[in-house]
Amino acid sequence: MYVAVKGGERAIDNAHAWLAEERRGDVAVPELSVAQIREQLALAVNRVMAEGSLYDPDLAALAIKQARGDLIEAIFLIRAYRTTLPRFGGSNPIETEDMTCDRRVSATFKDAPGGQILGPTFDYTHRLIDFKLAADGDVGTAPASTPSPIATPHIMSFLDREDLIQKEPAGADIPDDLTRTPLELPANRALRLQSLARGDEGFLLGLAYSTQRGYARNHAFVAELRIGAVAVEMDIPELGFAIEVGEITVTECETVNQFQGSKSQPPQFTRGYGLVFGMTERKAISMALVDRALRWKELGEDNVGAPAQDEEFVLYHSDNIQATGFLEHIKLPHYVDFQSELELIRKLRSEAQENINREVSE
Amino acid sequence: MSDYNFAYLDEQTKRMIRRAILKGLAIPGYQVPFASREMPMPYGWGTGGVQVSAAVLTPDDTFKVIDQGADDTTNAVSIRRFFQKTAGVAITEATSKASVIQTRHRIPEENLRADQILVYQVPIPEPLRFLEPSEVETRKMHALEEYGLMHVKLYEDISQHGDIATAYAYPVKVEGRYVMDPSPIPKFDNPKLEMAGIQLFGAGREQRIYAIPPYTQVVSLDFDDYPFQPTKADHACDLCAAEDSYLDELIVDDEGGRMFMCSDTDYCANRRKQGHVGAQGVPYAEDQA
Numbered sequence: 001m002y003v004a005v006k007g008g009e010r011a012i013d014n015a016h017a018w019l020a021e022e023r024r025g026d027v028a029v030p031e032l033s034v035a036q037i038r039e040q041l042a043l044a045v046n047r048v049m050a051e052g053s054l055y056d057p058d059l060a061a062l063a064i065k066q067a068r069g070d071l072i073e074a075i076f077l078i079r080a081y082r083t084t085l086p087r088f089g090g091s092n093p094i095e096t097e098d099m100t101c102d103r104r105v106s107a108t109f110k111d112a113p114g115g116q117i118l119g120p121t122f123d124y125t126h127r128l129i130d131f132k133l134a135a136d137g138d139v140g141t142a143p144a145s146t147p148s149p150i151a152t153p154h155i156m157s158f159l160d161r162e163d164l165i166q167k168e169p170a171g172a173d174i175p176d177d178l179t180r181t182p183l184e185l186p187a188n189r190a191l192r193l194q195s196l197a198r199g200d201e202g203f204l205l206g207l208a209y210s211t212q213r214g215y216a217r218n219h220a221f222v223a224e225l226r227i228g229a230v231a232v233e234m235d236i237p238e239l240g241f242a243i244e245v246g247e248i249t250v251t252e253c254e255t256v257n258q259f260q261g262s263k264s265q266p267p268q269f270t271r272g273y274g275l276v277f278g279m280t281e282r283k284a285i286s287m288a289l290v291d292r293a294l295r296w297k298e299l300g301e302d303n304v305g306a307p308a309q310d311e312e313f314v315l316y317h318s319d320n321i322q323a324t325g326f327l328e329h330i331k332l333p334h335y336v337d338f339q340s341e342l343e344l345i346r347k348l349r350s351e352a353q354e355n356i357n358r359e360v361s362e
Numbered sequence: 363m364s365d366y367n368f369a370y371l372d373e374q375t376k377r378m379i380r381r382a383i384l385k386g387l388a389i390p391g392y393q394v395p396f397a398s399r400e401m402p403m404p405y406g407w408g409t410g411g412v413q414v415s416a417a418v419l420t421p422d423d424t425f426k427v428i429d430q431g432a433d434d435t436t437n438a439v440s441i442r443r444f445f446q447k448t449a450g451v452a453i454t455e456a457t458s459k460a461s462v463i464q465t466r467h468r469i470p471e472e473n474l475r476a477d478q479i480l481v482y483q484v485p486i487p488e489p490l491r492f493l494e495p496s497e498v499e500t501r502k503m504h505a506l507e508e509y510g511l512m513h514v515k516l517y518e519d520i521s522q523h524g525d526i527a528t529a530y531a532y533p534v535k536v537e538g539r540y541v542m543d544p545s546p547i548p549k550f551d552n553p554k555l556e557m558a559g560i561q562l563f564g565a566g567r568e569q570r571i572y573a574i575p576p577y578t579q580v581v582s583l584d585f586d587d588y589p590f591q592p593t594k595a596d597h598a599c600d601l602c603a604a605e606d607s608y609l610d611e612l613i614v615d616d617e618g619g620r621m622f623m624c625s626d627t628d629y630c631a632n633r634r635k636q637g638h639v640g641a642q643g644v645p646y647a648e649d650q651a
Contacts, residue, residue: 008439080402084366182395182569185498312496322567325405326485332407332437335610336430336467336625340529340548342611343593348523 023068037061046249046278047071051320052078053179053198055248055277072200076321083179090174091234092242096252098151099228102279106155107222108256114152119227120279155224156254159269165256166268166299185312192294192315193287197276199318201283207308208289216293216306220255220272227251227279251276253284257292270299290314369416369449375399379417379571383562386573391536392504393487398569408441409566411464411483415445418479418562419462424452426460431468431608431625438466457628467530469551471607471629474559476576482545484565487572489533489543509541512583520588532590535581536574544580550592550608555580597622601643602633 024031038045038061048060052075060078067073103119106112118124159165175190178198183191196204211217229249233242253274259267272292274284293308303309317323367373375397382396401409419425425445429438433455441464442453454460457470464481474480490500493511503509512533519527532549536542544555545563555561561574574580584590595609600621607629609622621642624630634646 008434008436012436012439076400076404079400083400084370084372086372179400180397182397184395312498316497321400322405325407325409326567327406328404329406329485332466333430333435334467334546336548336608337530337546339595339609339611339625340550340593343595344525344527344529347593348525348527351524 023066032065034058034061034065037064043279044069044071044074046280047201047283048074048078050277050280050283051075051198051200052082054078054082055246072320072324076324079321087177087180089234090177091232091245094230094232094248094250096226096230096250096275097154099226099230099250099252100147101152101226101228102249103227103281104152104224105222105226106224108224109155109158112153112155112158114148152226154254156256156271159223159256164269166270168271183315185315187311187315189291189295189298192311193273193275193291195315195318196274196287196290199287200320200323201280201286203318203320203323204286204290205282207293207314208286210306211289211293211308216296216304216309218270218272218289218292219258220289220292221257222285222288223254223256223271225251225253225281225285227281249278251278251280251284253281253288255285255288255292270295366448368421369419369445370401371399371413371416376417379413382571383414383417383573386562386571387560387575389540390574390578391534391540391542391572393565393570393572395569396571398566401566403440403444405567406485407437408464408466408483410564410568410571411466411481411566412441412444412564413566414481414562414564414571415462415464416449418481419445419449419451421449421451423461424454424459425449426454426457426463427465428463428468428470428626428628429466430610431470432627434627455628456632457626467546467548468608468625469547469554469557471624471626473554474557476558478559480557480559480561482547482561482563484543484545484563484568484570487543487563487565487568487570489531489541504540507539509535512541516583516585520585526584526588526590529593533583535583537579538581541583542572542574542580548594548608549582549590550594552580552582552590553592595622598640599624599630599633600640602630602638603640603643604630604633604638 038057041064044064045057045060048063048071049055049057052060059081060074063074063077064071066077101114101117103121104114104117106116156165171188171190178191178194183195187195227249229247231244232246232248234245235242255272257270257272259269270292272288274287274291276284276287290308293306294311294314296303296309307313379396382394385394386392398410399413401412403409403412425442427433427438427442429435432438445451446453457463457472461477462479462481463470464483466483469480488497488500490503490512493515494500494503503511516526519525528549530548531543531546532552534542534544534552534555544552555574556577556579558576560576563572582590595611597609598605599607599609601623604624607624607626610625612621612623613619614621634643639645
């Protein structure tokens with residue numbers, strides 16, 4: 001005799017209770033506070049804000065805590081929250097030239113107005129495990145200097161003055177919002193950049209790396225990488241002028257790439273662009289390289305069939321929330337489909353076996 | 363849960379989704395792009411169906427959710443709870459009592475009525491996707507009604523295997539125009555796609571909605587000499603003895619012993635309530651005690 005299995009409801013409740021317990025870990029160890037995550041795991045917080053498309057360090061830190069440190073899960077929590085928020089409007093374009101730079105480096109000029117500012121970078125650290133940190137996290141204070149009161153001009157503006165860098169065509173005043181309108185292809189550059197800005201860091205890193213290794217190589221120099229705080233302003237129709245609604249930290253990367261020209265036009269450098277929330281420079285550089293690779297049509301280059309040139313491939317597969325959901329859904333029951341496949345393969349096998357038997361007997 | 367709007371989504375979003383649904387009903391089988399929202403469950407787990415359900419549910423509705431035909435599979439439980447929490451609608455496991463049924467991979471055995479809506483969760487809405495990976499190309503093929511590739515695929519199946527080797531998500535042509543993916547239902551369910559109820563298909567990750575209005579012609583693709591055949595396991599349900607329902611196969615011992623039972627749990631329970639007992643079943647009352 002057989003009694004059908006039931007119990008989905010209870011299993012879910014119990015799984016959730018166990019998850020909560022595991023998330024907390026050993027209760028003899030003090031619990032992490034959201035502020036600790038925000039302050040001490042700031043780069044994780046930045047990634048969650050960038051790929052979650054929501055600038056809120058406290059909320060991102062909370063999501064990381066809730067997700068047990070699984071950043072894609074944390075990004076998912078942020079996205080699901082973000083989607084419930086109303087859209088009030090678009091801000092004015094941020095003026096990254098007015099940025100208070102924590103870091104600003106150029107690989108194309110040894111020095112330029114504004115100077116090279118290394119900032120808090122891992123770049124020249126030796127990657128040796130610091131065992132002292134395990135016991136004692138105290139640090140001294142870093143030497144400080146006063147920030148420059150004048151704006152730091154973009155390196156690109158110097159190339160532009162000589163007409164050496166290609167001019168960017170002006171886009172629509174307010175571009176479509178990727179999260180409010182369905183992505184239809186071909187997408188314009190504004191939509192592509194939105195998609196790349198929230199795309200998975202690892203996926204974009206791999207694609208960018210592939211362009212360096214020859215799959216649509218476009219020979220990028222980092223003309224400038226800058227990280228710092230910028231003001232966000234918004235026009236308020238009732239007031240008739242723009243007011244500052246907040247300040248965000250962003251990473252901006254501009255690459256200067258191989259030149260092109262024709263009989264009628266002297267050669268010019270071209271540009272790739274990356275802009276990401278927070279201090280996220282690996283992502284910003286990757287974004288700039290992939291942006292540049294995707295511009296092949298507009299710049300009159302050949303499509304060499306490289307993955308990074310394929311807009312549909314890049315845009316449809318860079319979103320880690322879409323990817324992880326669909327990938328993991330194969331854990332869900334597929335009894336019904338599998339059953340129909342079972343029946344089909346049994347039928348095909350028995351037919352094939354009959355044919356073999358017949359041939360043997362003949 | 364008063365922090366969220368009725369059925370989770372804000373009214374603007376629901377209006378956008380309803381417009382896509384209406385367009386889908388006006389052009390049966392056509393995939394309407396819509397600005398799919400991030401839902402609090404993962405893409406690939408029914409976000410399209412959930413958004414469509416959220417857009418059609420009213421406070422007076424009675425909601426049923428099935429996955430693989432069953433009400434108590436974990437993801438069905440999860441989605442049902444979501445709407446209990448965010449919409450506070452009445453819920454049921456009885457097909458006949460539901461006004462909106464969200465499903466994954468099955469059509470209920472019981473015929474639906476004109477006052478019922480069946481919402482499908484769709485993973486890959488594009489029936490041509492595995493023949494042509496590019497969305498730009500497949501949209502062009504639909505626009506030009508260029509379905510030769512699909513027929514070639516079915517023909518190649520026959521030449522290679524002696525049969526059309528598609529057992530689920532079997533492609534259909536709707537009202538003589540659009541080739542449509544009926545979602546991964548077993549082909550056993552295909553004949554039921556012509557029904558009195560409204561059928562809505564939601565693909566969240568792929569941002570598409572499509573629909574079959576009531577009493578619309580839905581033809582499973584085939585050839586004159588290889589006609590479409592809906593198939594199921596050649597058994598009766600071991601619990602309720604039904605011979606006309608789609609069956610799940612269970613492995614019941616270490617020797618690989620098998621038994622079969624209805625995938626539609628409500629259908630099976632109803633039959634047992636009426637006194638039908640399968641080869642390995644027990645009378646309904648004993649089981650419930």
